Amino acid sequence: MVRWPEVKKGGKHNVTVTGATGHVGRGIAERLLAWGDRVRAISRKAETLTSLTEKGAEAWPGDLLDTEFLTGAFRGADAVFAMIPPNPVAEDAREDQRKFAMSIADALGAAGIKHVVALSSVGGGLASGTGTIAGLHEFEERLRQVPGLSATILRPTYFMENFLYAIPLIREAGINGGAIKGDVPIGMIATRDIAEAGAEILSDATLIGDSVLELLGPEDLTFRQATSILGTAIGMPDLQYMEFPDADYRNALLAMGFSKSVANSYLEMNAAISDGTIQNTVTRNASSTTPTTLEDFARSVFAPAYKGTAAEAEA
Secondary structure, eight states, rough: OOOOOOOTTOOOEEEEESSSSSHHHHHHHHHHHTTEEEEOOOOOOGGGHHHHHHHTOOEEEEETHHHHHHHHHHHSSSEEEEEOOOOOSSHHHHHHHHHHHHHHHHHHHHHHOOEEEEEEOTTTTOOSSTTTTHHHHHHHHHHTSSSOOEEEEEEEOOOOGGGGGGHHHHHSSSEEEEOOOOOOEEEEEOOOHHHHHHHHHHHHHOSSSSSEEEOOOOEEEEEHHHHHHHHHTOOTTTTTTOOOOHHHHHHHHTTTTTOOHHHHHHHHHHHHTTTTTTGGOOOOOOTTTSOOHHHHIIIIIHHHHTTGGGGGGGO
């Protein structure tokens, strides 16, 4: 059995990071490594972890549905970052999320983990009517059932990185668009700010009891306002946001390879944003407001990606 080095009082912490190749997981792992903590990085394939192992991480390639593997990866950790990976081809979106939640929770319990930081979403307190977010609600509840586990639930708002998926549409049609209403304000957050918040908690590893941390970005914006900001950054200040009918949006997702179940789950989530259901669950305050503006993101990440120079974008 591979064992962590012993951590003495006042020393660095051993942290296992799931989803270590995603925007949030990779950002957390990189910060922890830079701060001197020891990191086990989990991803399906070892080769995707090279950038982290070069910085000192221990690669643990494997499947999050393999509870035995996951228990071994968690064992000895002072804290764990846990998340359910997206699966656009799941035949049953909710059941797929449930399986991951059960495997992660069972492994945390079997490994005797005391502290976990889990990625959920705004609206995670609602049990239904929010599409894929309702599955994260179940994840939260499952973690709270693990004996002896203290959980910090991160509930970030809409990821700014989601706008990167609009680049082909902007290039080909000269518009941005989606199924969310264009005039409904919502917080938008850069994943770097989620990673910063999560890494700070994990590096401390003294959490006692359960808590929820909402992360809402610096301000609320409508999708029309956001589109104007993004357009300005790429030299298209008049870029327009178009609202797509649900049927067209669903067909677009299906054409991209999404399952019917996942596509429908996304549509339900978008509807819950459009009618304010999700936004009405949160309250902006100093602790929930994060620093990176959409203008910053547009300049440092979106514009380089649009121009084909994404490697120059800030992490």
